[in-house]
Amino acid sequence: xxxxxxxxxxxxxxxxxxxxxxxxxxxxxxxxxxxxxxxxxxxxxxxxxxxxxxxxxxxxxxxxxxxxxxxxxxxxxxxxxxxxxxxxxxxxxxxxxxxxxxxxxxxxxxxxxxxxxxxxxxxxxxxxxxxxxxxxxxxxxxxxxxxxxxxxxxxxxxxxxxxxxxxxxxxxxxxxxxxxxxxxxxxxxxxxxxxxxxxxxxxxxxxxxxxxxxxxxxxxxxxxxxxxxxxxxxxxxxxxxxxxxxxxxxxxxxxxxxxxxxxxxxxxxxxxxxxxxxxxxxxxxxxxxxxxxxxxxxxxxxxxxxxxxxxxxxxxxxxxxxxxxxxxxxxxxxxxxxx
Ligand code: KG4
Ligand code: ZN
Numbered sequence: 170x171x172x173x174x175x176x177x178x179x180x181x182x183x184x185x186x187x188x189x190x191x192x193x194x195x196x197x198x199x200x201x202x203x204x205x206x207x208x209x210x211x212x213x214x215x216x217x218x219x220x221x222x223x224x225x226x227x228x229x230x231x232x233x234x235x236x237x238x239x240x241x242x243x244x245x246x247x248x249x250x251x252x253x254x255x256x257x258x259x260x261x262x263x264x265x266x267x268x269x270x271x272x273x274x275x276x277x278x279x280x281x282x283x284x285x286x287x288x289x290x291x292x293x294x295x296x297x298x299x300x301x302x303x304x305x306x307x308x309x310x311x312x313x314x315x316x317x318x319x320x321x322x323x324x325x326x327x328x329x330x331x332x333x334x335x336x337x338x339x340x341x342x343x344x345x346x347x348x349x350x351x352x353x354x355x356x357x358x359x360x361x362x363x364x365x366x367x368x369x370x371x372x373x374x375x376x377x378x379x380x381x382x383x384x385x386x387x388x389x390x391x392x393x394x395x396x397x398x399x400x401x402x403x404x405x406x407x408x409x410x411x412x413x414x415x416x417x418x419x420x421x422x423x424x425x426x427x428x429x430x431x432x433x434x435x436x437x438x439x440x441x442x443x444x445x446x447x448x449x450x451x452x453x454x455x456x457x458x459x460x461x462x463x464x465x466x467x468x469x470x471x472x473x474x475x476x477x478x479x480x481x482x483x484x485x486x487x488x489x490x491x492x493x494x495x496x497x498x499x500x501x502x503x504x505x506x507x508x
Contacts (some may be wrong), residue, residue, distance in 0.1 A: 313339035
């Protein structure tokens with residue numbers, strides 16, 4: 170049995186977790202800064218790192234306490250090394266280095282995206298094990314900072330098929346929510362408002378980027394802005410729910426159809442969808458309805474940033490003997506295919 174204490178501070182969540190054998194969550198504590206950043210409609214990096222400093226000790230202590238274990242019971246310490254905000258990453262990294270040094274346990278620097286894609290492997294200790302995704306896996310990572318389509322033929326091996334050429338999917342949700350003035354973070358806000366809207370009410374463009382596995386969402390965002398302005402110019406009230414529903418449908422359609430096409434072309438046996446946007450109900454339903462192969466989506470509490478997913482990826486790295494040095498440094502722009 171391998172127990173890993175994992176720490177995640179790449180963006181605006183301060184998180185720690187204890188994970189057994191890469192799959193079983195003994196504890197998973199998260200302090201979200203969402204309320205703080207919501208006041209400003211976005212994340213201010215300096216405020217985020219200050220908040221990490223204030224909460225990290227307590228979060229790590231709490232993770233060990235809830236797992237009913239001590240630092241000495243751990244087999245390794247894992248931490249998100251990147252990508253993310255450098256000032257935020259460093260807080261988690263320094264904490265992990267200190268713990269590794271104090272306990273003499275090995276240290277593992279983990280890629281945040283690798284963490285996200287391992288999230289469907291996890292389940293809570295008190296629950297039944299979930300089925301493991303079968304290789305080759307076609308992966309869609311959709312978060313606030315990334316939109317990546319990746320082929321995973323086995324553990325720890327990634328072939329990047331495509332990614333967004335401009336805005337990430339989550340970023341598009343956040344920006345359009347701001348345009349529609351419905352709150353932050355934009356994803357959950359749009360999902361909720363869209364429930365009362367008609368997804369076919371407004372025609373929005375779909376960027377298929379044919380011949381590639383890439384995505385593009387900036388044209389869609391610009392078209393939303395243009396159509397909002399048209400309503401304003403005509404002095405008409407904006408049908409906000411229809412806008413939200415139609416925008417969401419446009420994003421979901423492209424994400425789902427391109428992922429399914431890639432899965433078919435590469436003979437994938439399963440699909441994994443991970444990252445903050447994988448919490449989107451409409452996206453999850455579309456995948457379940459249209460996919461001929463099993464689609465693994467993390468439970469809601471593992472869709473957004475957390476440390477359990479870092480502990481899962483770290484386990485497979487630990488098994489492969491890929492430990493980090495104690496002088497590891499933050500990699501704010503670390504792409505998945507360069508691990
Ligand atoms: O993975 P994550 O927590 O942080 C990053 O690593 O970026 O993803 C955050 C993103 C935000 O853009 C947020 O608007 C989006 O995930 N998101 C959603 C939903 N919940 C969160 N987007 C669409 N629908 C949701 N239900
Ligand atoms: Zn993330």
